[in-house]
Amino acid sequence: MTPTQHAGQLLMVALTPQMGTNGLDAQLADGLGSMLYLGGWTGRSSVAATSEHLQDSAVRVGGTRVGVLVAADQEGGEVQQLTGEGFSTIPSGREQGALAPAELTRQAKGWGAELEQAGVNVNLAPTTDTVPAEIGRGNAPIGQYGREYGSTPAAVTRGATAFAKGMHAAGVMPTTKHFPGIGRITGNTDATASGITDSTATTSDPHLAPFAAAMRATPTLVMVGSARYPKIDADNQAPFSRAVVTDLLREQMGFDGVVVTDDVGVAKAVADVPVGQRATRFIAAGGDVVLTADATQTQTMTSAIVRRAASDEDFAEQVQASVTRVLTLKEDMGLLRCG
Template sequence: MRRRHLLALAPTAALAACTNRTDPTSADPEATAPSDPEGTRPEESAAPTQEPSTEPSTQPPTRAEALLEELGPRELAGQLVLVGIHAGQQIPSEVLSDHHAGGILLLQVWEVGDAVDEIVAEARDGSRGGLGPLVAVDQEGGQVRMLRGDAARRTPSAEELGEQGPGAVTEAYTSIGEDLSGHGIGVALAPVADVVDPDLGDANEPVGGLDRGFGTDPEHVARCVAAATEALADRGVTATLKHFPGLGRVEQNTDFSAEGIVDDVTGADDPFLDSFAAGIEAGAGLVMMSSAIYPRLEPDVPAMFSRAAVQDLLRDQLGFDGVVITDDIGAAEAVADVPVAQRATRPLEAGGDVVLTADASLTGELVDAIEQWAAESEEHRERLRESVGRVLALKESMGLLEE
């Protein structure tokens, strides 16, 4: 499997990131390092060492690094909000012009390809020059296909694909990748990496009940997730693994219920995490956090707000250095009792990056909250820049920062 690391641009890490890119051993994890005794002759190991150079790096900053310094406080905050646009609607002008949203998500069912092309063009035209928007869509196959009609071909559900095996997954997700890239959509909110508890089956409403999971065996699901991630990448589309750390053991759908969304089993050493690890290793650029609650990680706290789930487990333990995005925080019942401003800032405090809202009318309030939070302290400001750096690095890898 291939891993495509995304540069996590911490505010003071630009020079370190540049030097890492020139290190051949960091580019190839299987390369023999100079200090490896199996790759160095005895007489070479005795050679005098050279003092590290104190000269500053002359390598010019990447476009992402340059933009991180150019953007104003509100532009930085806006990059961390992904806004849902319902089929048949236009993007509210203030979403991009005043709030500088980092991208859009196509909601509901879009059946006319020309309409999809028009909304993508609208998002690009409304965004700052040289800073293209992320455009995302739920396109998993089966019942969860937001592009239909002449906008995209039909693909089987994950359950059907899982029964056929990774080869069928590759074929279907190649088709999905071709359809999305053909419309200029660079982010698939797929694949679902959740492993369905076999004791629940269809009673697991968010995944099993909608045939969204590849199966109940973690190793098999892991192979399917890796196949889907790589197939999308081969067509220029970035995969989003969801819903970390897994929705396969809850009964209710967090979009519609605040009850029945507690998973008492999943912990840091759970085999159900293997499918997410496989997707990360395969190069997924984003991971979506669940809004369910996992007491073995952090009691009473939705995963998207939990530092134990995001920073400790996903980033530190599984090594994910890409963009962490929330599940919907705009209309989802699971977080309806959380003040809107906290829905924007608690993911940042947990180690996440982007908030996704299905309610476009909340965009300004979300951006306001992030901007004000960042202004409270230098620590918050640097934390904001860290997340924006990840978003800009992802956009640069997708060719969205061309001047």
């Protein structure tokens, strides 16, 4: 792969219905490795046709087609990007958490099968954040919408693990999010840079238990949220923190899979960070795939990764390690194919 193709494998870019089926063709030609359906797609046939086009347009290297991670944000409740014909109306996390774990796994397998039939191979779910009962709906990103599986780590562990198992059984990679937990903050990182500090969390936080359980239970991606955790890293937001991504997630908790950001394209929480640095700082922290809801940022992020790798040997090694993790995942998922 070229340096540009390496960088492309480390980006996940949103595709909206308004952009059309061909909306990411230029990025795919340059090596884009992952995409996210965003903006409210309707009907399995439309999504399936787009997914097929994405895979047909994936970059080819040395006779091997490097398939695309095709993602959806299909939690249920208020967060369900794919609706209409072929897609069930999924209950909220709070409602899912009331089900017996075996029943939730069974239902999640069915929802996952709907995604798989539409060509979606990654679900950016389950939400694995614990919202304490005393905060409840005062937690803007999760509690306000009933996205949590419960108000204790034990309840969240049951729900998130059951959901993740069902998704994986259907052939869809789950994504455990939003590490290390955004259940105690008040602000929604998508909409504000205020109220996004969790001053309680430490590296021995009980709220880490659901993440650990999900990672043990089934193969999964891990999404890092954009909040601040001063008792873990006083200087950096989570996606730009080596203490969070490498020291805590990878070394202390032993996760060696693919780590993705929450949206760092249009999220207000990271608006003060230059676009290119949102990508390079995440990779430098130990992350792998940078998610942007703004497809126009692709070139800026790609160029920033290529430039820094060309001048910084340590960063270049991190890029190589991240690309290796992404390609290993794709090989495991059957996305590396000859011809």
